[in-house]
Amino acid sequence: MTLAEILAGLFPEGHAVTVADGLILGHGPRPGGGRVHVLGIAEGTPLGIDGALALAGQVLAIVRSGDGAPILMPIDSASQRMSRRDELLGLNEYLAHLAKALMLAEAAGHPTLGLLYGRSAAGAFIATALATARLVALPGAHPEVMDLPSMARVTKLSLDVLTDKARATPVFAPGLDNLVQTGAIGAIWDPQRPLAEQMEASLAASHPGGDDRDRLGAERGGRPRAAAIAERVAAQVAGRA
């Protein structure tokens, strides 16, 4: 689905969402009254220091407003912007700042909902969609950790070998289903059903035990050990304290 189609489905009565320089910004009405803030990345744009800072500034303004409205974050990005300038100026801080702002918003009563509708990768994915408390995707979305040529360079494996293994090994291969299996993506929306309803349902989904991604990963088989190990570490530490 295109962003325009998605926004029309989420807000059948119209919205005030625009895209400038690859960043999505605005808001739309909720069926029961009130609004949803919309902040995200469009058109496969890489996320650099400038974009991350602009998004974080918007998130913090929302927290300051105290309106309690949810934040929807639609994402179709590249990876983090890979450049000498971004690294020189401390891209890690800019991306972490955005992630912290989103998590602060959630804690301050603004439910955060990521919507992966296109590509995303690596640091851009971690700082945006993966920093929301609920992450859903639309069919056709394509998350990845790193493109295969870069992976080949880092792992010293040939591109042919990696391409072969990517077909057989969900735990490292790019793709939506593989990140559903690890628990990173909670649910995939059905484009045939009204998106507004699905958004409301996702926002209403509560997380009584906090971050449940490792438990989901165990249930779905993508991460067989993570939940048990995290729990065991916490229990051993607490038992001795």
Place this chain on the structure above:
Amino acid sequence: MTPAFEPEALSWYEGSARQRIAALVDPGSFREAVGPEERATSPHLALFDLPEQFDDGMIVGQAAFEGTPILVAAQEGRFMGGAVGEVHGAKLVGLLRAAKSLALDVLVLFDTGGVRLQEANAGETAIAEIMRALVEARLSGSRVVGLIGGRSGCYGGGGLIAGCCSALLVTEQGRIGVTGPEVIETNRGVEEFDARDRALVWRTMGGKHRYLIGGADRYVDDGPEAFRAAVRDVLAAPGRLDLATLDAEQARLERRLARFGAARDATDIWSALGVAEAQAVPGLSTQAFRAVALGRESAHDAR
């Protein structure tokens, strides 16, 4: 610990994760959780015919720091470059969740190239969980201090986790970044970044540069006593995380962009910060460097 091991003589850069912990905390106080005897190995490396390690390159547990209980995590850069896989990441997640429930501070000894690509999806998800557990611990009042001075630096998702910490301590060799030099070169070409130019790597991502721009809070020598003094120092600071903290971080990152956004090289930034001989910075001793760094940008706990 072997009898020959003298903690105070340890080079942080050369040492192992376990040696760093032993040299940092009160002698004999470290108690590991889910230690190597539990054989918590990666379930994924065998697919690549790669060897496993019984601790999966992550050591976590509790200790005392100058008499105060504290939690500690250390990445082993000698195992797969300290890369974050499913088990490696889950141990840190568990420790950070414990920090929140026990209201304890945490020391994270980074040494990582980022996500372990052989189990990339599990590793990336683990990074996201670590960041959330870290932020939730901080929101509850825990301080999380990052120590960076290992061989693998602190790259990729590790750089993002570091950016969530309350304070960062860095040595000259401690590099902090997101995209490593090789990956920039692969994607953008050698004209954008020549990964073989080690001097370029150090001055773009190295500890001195990060300290000068406010990307790290303390610049320390490559040994345990220097790290201990810096840890003592930052644990005395508030380390809070709230709207005011992030507003202040927004302001300082905007200021950095406005001041240095047009700089081509780190030396341009250093000159703008009042360093008279920017070219000489990489060769300066710690004492001489601190003297020329007085005009640096400080984060003032806004992180």
